[in-house]
Amino acid sequence: MTTASPSYRAHFDFTISFANGGGMTGEGFRLDLPGPDIDSDAIGALLVRHLGLALVSAVELQRLRIVEEAHRGSRGVEGSAPSPRVIDLSHTIEAGLVTYPGLPAPTITPHLTREDSRSKYAQGTEFAMDIIRMIGNTGTYLDSPFHRYEDGGDLASLELSSLVGLTAEVFHLHDAWSAERRGIEAVTLADRELRGAAVLLDTGWSEHLGTPEYGRGAPFLTEEGARFLADAGVALVGIDSLNIDDTESGGERPAHSILLAAGIHVVEHLTRLSEVPARGARFTAAPPAVRGFGTFPVRAFATVGDAH
Template identity: 75%
Template sequence: MPEYHAHFDFDIRFANGGELAGTGFRLDLPSNSLSTDEIGLLLVRHLGLALVEEVELRGLRIVEEPHRGSRGAVEPAPISSTRVVDLSHPIRAGLVTYPGLPAPTITPHLTREDSRARYAPGTEFAMDILTMVGNTGTYLDSPFHRYADGPDLAGLALDSLVGLRAEVFHLEDAWSPERRGIRPETLADRDVRGAAVLLHTGWDRWFGRPEYGSGAPFLTGDGAQSLIDAGAALVGIDSLNIDDADPSTGSGGGERPAHSLLLAAGVHVVEHLTNLGALPARGARFTAAPPAVEGFGTFPVRAFAEVPA
């Protein structure tokens, strides 16, 4: 493949004052089809300059010559040591996350058509209003969701939500319709101190369908207490609720032991996860950060995991 140099003189002016000039300069180019402005940007990168206001090139010639190693002329190939796995359900108008809760609505505040009268020709924007309950899609519960004096969404430390070591328990064959509760014994084989404990039950396959609302697996109160005692930082599940919320069962009539115990202990809860089957049991990093809304206890998150490639 041919390689190219740019030959030119230059003047550089800085936004905070001062100038720099050069004559007979040569710069490696990634191709011979760059514009003058693009070559000016390569020059700035090569010289490592900051606060540049203007670059002027004079006598520019592009010549086929071997490269000499100019910085920025050829970007190194990205080195990807991780892949990102999305663990969130998309939110759309009319989505039923939890039976009995209102579905989100999306209405226009400013349509693209109306915006054209406000902006320059060829420029348009859309602004929409999203109305939804906090328990929509994949969401995180803060202590304020359960306790009036607990930290709200704005009171959560980011380091308790971002890049947590993930311990994923693959439990699709560890529960049954007759035994839906996940007990301490099932979670006893791991060191979960400081980790996001993610419970993969496979129930997310019913999300958005009537079947999702009944018969779902859950974490028992004893299971929640065992994770607290073991030092877990966050517990997530790909099911309807961290608790037994099925009204057709005796324990689903309103008691919420897992919520009560976890949130009282400052352990975050993430519900309605998905795609946990794509994660290894160990080695991933989990993130689920909601917006910092004051006076709010639960809100959707874009939950994801970084997995070694």
């Protein structure tokens, strides 16, 4: 199995002066780098490009250090080409799995055991046929508009082209939210062109699946964040958290309401998003075409490099 090349970021304070007067400063800034062997002048140029500044006369960096750290999607930095691979972003479904606290866990029972099948087939031939009983909101699943709206499109109505091989824009947000500020705001997502993309929110929360902590204090997308993504024309929004909405604020579900009304697919309970680069991957999450059904598990995955 191939592994991705290491990524590097610069941590620094900065002072920028403009040729037509004025300036700006920043503290504790972090910037993706194309590699570890880069000098301060080149980092200054990358900073100017990332911020989209014009008429800069001087850039001074202070307290500069370069660390091995996953890229977060700085503009103007593509990095080295990743090794070809497919990254599974789905939780494994098994009997007893609790995905969302309060919803029933799946049960798996035999319809035809291997032992019983031996009397039905030729000697040496046997099969197992099993029955799985589960709610659609199990494991990693996709919400269609019908999940929220009676007249919305169901799973059978979804175009495969809107579910397969989407350009993935991954926001690595482990350090962008906290217990006191759980909501992911529009401004956090505003530095990229997102039209037609699968926007994937990597919060790190998936590590709590199967524990009591998973159902409490989870990060979510704010109403303003959902409206921003809808206005940006994204194709899909995914998150590795309990819910795209804040389930602790009452019964309102603004993110679901806004996104699904706009025909934007929602995928919840993703995992391993930290392994997907901020840009350059493709995302697939296709459920079965079930008529009159609004949500169902998917095998979500990202293809990176030449794997797609």
